[in-house]
Amino acid sequence: MDILAGMSGLKTGIDLLRSLRDALKSGQMKPDEVAGRIGEIYDYIVDSKDALVDAKDRIQELQAQLKSLNDESVFRSSLIFDSAGLYSRRVGNIEEVYCSACLDTDNKRLRVTGGGPDTGAPFRHIHGYRE
DSSP states (O other): OOHHHHHHHHHHHHHHHHHHHHHHTTTOOOOHHHHHHHHHHHHHHHHHHHHHHHHHHHHHHHHHHHHHHHHHHHHHHHHHEEETTTEEEEETEEEEEEEEEHHHHHHOOOEEEOOOOOOSSOOOOTTOOOO
C-alpha cells in the first residue's frame, strides 16, 4: 500500500468514526452493530499505519542512496587525472593514487601502491585485487 492509499484509508476511518459517533448520539445504531463498525475502522487505521511504515522505510532507503551519491560526487570531484593515467588526490599529507581503469570501468576505488612519477619506482597494482 502506498502513502496516498494509507492517507485515504485514514480519512475513511475518520469519516466512519464520525458517523458512528453521530449514530450513537442520535440512537439510530443498534448496540450489536457497534462492534462491526469499530472493526472496520480499526482495519482502516492498521492499513494506514502499515502504509506509513512502508513510506518511512522507503524514505530511509532514498536518504541512504542520496548520501551515497553525494559521497561519491565529493570523492570524484576531489580527484585529479594525471598524465600517467591515474587519479590522485591529497588527503591531509597523504597522496592517494587510484587506478583509473578500475575506478572508471568497475567503479572500484582501488588504490595504487608503491612508487610513482616522483620516486622513479613503478606502481604496484593488479586489476581486480586490493593491495
